[in-house]
Amino acid sequence: MSPYLPQTENDRRTMLETIGLSSVEELFEDVPEQHRFPTLNLPGAVSEMEILNELYGMALKNSSTGCYATFLGAGAYNHFVPSAVPAMASRGEFLTAYTPYQPEVSQGTLQAAFEYQSMIAELTGMEVVNASHYDGATSMAEAAIMSHNVGRGKRNKIIVSPRVDPQYRQVMRTYLPAGQLLITGDEDLNAGLGDLKAMLDGETACLIVQNPDFFGQLLDVDGLAEAVHEVGALLVVVANPIHSLGLLKPPGEYGADIVVAEGQPLGAGLNFGGPYLGVFAATMKHVRKMPGRLVGETVDVDGARGFVLTLAPREQHIRREKATSNICTNQGLIALIAGMYLAYMGKGGMQNVAEICYHRAHYAAAGIDKLDRYQVISSGHFFNEFVVQCPKPVDEINQALLEEGILGGYDLQLDYPEAVNQMLVCVTEMNDRMQIDRLIQVLGQIG
Template sequence: MPYLYNTPEDQAEMLSAIGAESIDELFKSIPDELRLNRPLDIPRALGELDLEQHLRELAGRNLHASNAVSFLGGGSYDHFVPAAVDTIGSRSEFYTSYTPYQAEVAQGNLQAMFEYQSLITRLTGLDVSNSSLYDGGSATAEAVLMAVDSTRRSGRVVMAESVHPEYRQTVTTYLANLGVEVVTVGTPEGTVDVAELTAEVNDQTACVVLEHPNFFGALEDAETIAQVAHDAGALMIGVFDPISLGLLKRPGDWGADIAVAEGQSLGTPISYGGPVLGILACTDKLIRRLPGRVVGETTDRRGNPCYTLTMQTREQHIRREKSTSNVCTNQALFALRATVYLSLVGPGGLRDVANLCLQKSRYLADQLDSTSRFELVFNAPTFKEFVVRDKEGAVEALVADAAKEGYLAGIPLGGWYPNLADCMLVCVTEKRTKAQMDALVEVLQTGAAKAAADELIQAGI
């Protein structure tokens, strides 16, 4: 593995250029109590063969969706990825131009972005899409900035507590220095209380942010909430699961002005949390406030169809204070993968995938709910995720025990929702089999029995 290093002469020259006497002087702002006062415990140097074997051994300790049975959700999902997605996505003309940067980008990449935008507008039922953003969280925050700018209302943003907690954190961070109040409406029953939300929406509200299906997997009363937002002159931002649109109404059809999503489920495997794909689409009237890139189709001087970047509202192309955001790139490779995936599965295939997720998740939810140890927390209809409570409150231990058996059972919710500390979020995609779901129920019950036995032992009984 080649690398560059600095000789003592190089170090001396750089220190002289910046006016420092030593490397230690560069760290003088770090308090002494935070500095390591002993040599690092670094093992001896390894040869290339030994190093490679060591790294492979370390990597082999990781537990991930390809060597476990995954029921994890919460924004990153173990969906099937057709082989053609990998084949096309790994072609050098796409793979090596991972994030094409300038307007002179190759026509092939521009066409791929244009096809992506076209598919996303069909998927969402909205008029225009950009050519992707970083992830679902930043896409949500960018949508909120669009709404604040478009409505010229900087008073408040109303969000449901059932929106992904990390998305809400991202929005709060984006707005921290803009003087915009973020109001979070509680969801004690798993979905937002329409009356409570209505009371929070006023003539200073820039937008309402709703996730449907929401973070708990439950279906919200999206059309009613969209009407509440519009009656107050606010914009409606819908956070959606792309796979769910095989069965559910498109965001544009239930009233969303801006739709955002995490697009990882469209042809990108889980990879320890990233990289991923941010989707953002909106109505025509908001196009000039759309962040990122928009590719348009036109004709060249010979009359041949060609593609070009257009509606360039980035700070690279216009005065900085007039730019819509500081987003200046996109996830071109993963947008390409989403394009290939959607082209392969088509509307019928997407419907089949969504229906399998719905039916299989319902089966597992019923199986867990029928045990004496577990119960479903919310009564609202769900899509592919649901929240289950361990009546004995040993969720963390159960998840850890299941992982030892090769099952990623779910996500404990206590870190985000203290009132759900005894609950976990479980997801079932089209990849899960009946045998795997039945085995998970057995593993969780075995783990529950083991946890109870351990408690008795610790109590000396």
């Protein structure tokens, strides 16, 4: 008997009698007989102790960031998670509830989501934030679709910078199969903002840029939104890494119409790529075209403040094939965690952590640049990621770093063929001066 099945022999008998059957098998007579009760070729059940031991064994075959100095970012970021955040987020009342369809018994989830929406709105400088998407990449794909809808389906061109995270661009192409919309701008991997602006026209639904871009550099956004709006298109900004907003001007302030981001750094941990958090923010003007769930404030029959899911008619369960998106289950728990992280870090903490990332990254960059055979080739300003021209292929360098307990940066050549021997190095508050000095020292020895 499984610990998760409480029916005793006696219970089963009584229940079958009530139904008027004599065996459990009779419940399944609608299933075609030749396909009924297949033998499942799976290993037999194990105890809790045994499964944990099996998993500890798998864990031992990994090199975790807990044991290695980690300088790898490129879309997923290694940040400290204050103990109070998982302690609160793992409460069963949050963890084992579902979508708040019944608001009276879901005020905890709803109010926390409203607070999340409010804090992300502040962080991004936007007016409305939805309750989450699957991750930053799917948020961006949905932003492209939303831009098309805002243009009443008449604008069929999506311009995307080649310096937007390559995986994000791939996901957008999966979401928008060839023929439906023209995705352009990133054919030339060297295209800059000027080139992208030159492509804007009356057919354009949106321009998508990432700031800081995938190479870590800050964009010069002067006049960008104005140029986009002049042709009636939307400016979509991918605000990765999201900690940069602790320090940098929020996209809402420079005219973004939609802001998306990966919310994983806000307390969710690395988890080998998921579950992460798709942040999605927009202006109030376009809220009815926005995909995803929204929590709004209202009052109850007694006039008390309460929170509900609202603007539901945009969604799939009502609009069916005319919905703004098919999204249903989202990343609620990760949004809860992100909201908790922002509340815990608060005003001072978010600024402080962003400053530590910034200054330590610049310290690391200066040190690496001084090495004979390495050169930091990021031009302009960067936040906490920068590009290093290495003397050898990045995977060789990373192999050598691993032997010294260091998880090196991302090999840009995987996505950008011209970026030969270029490593994207990421520094966060998790990398102290000793780790950085050690990285510089070991790189020098490899070179």
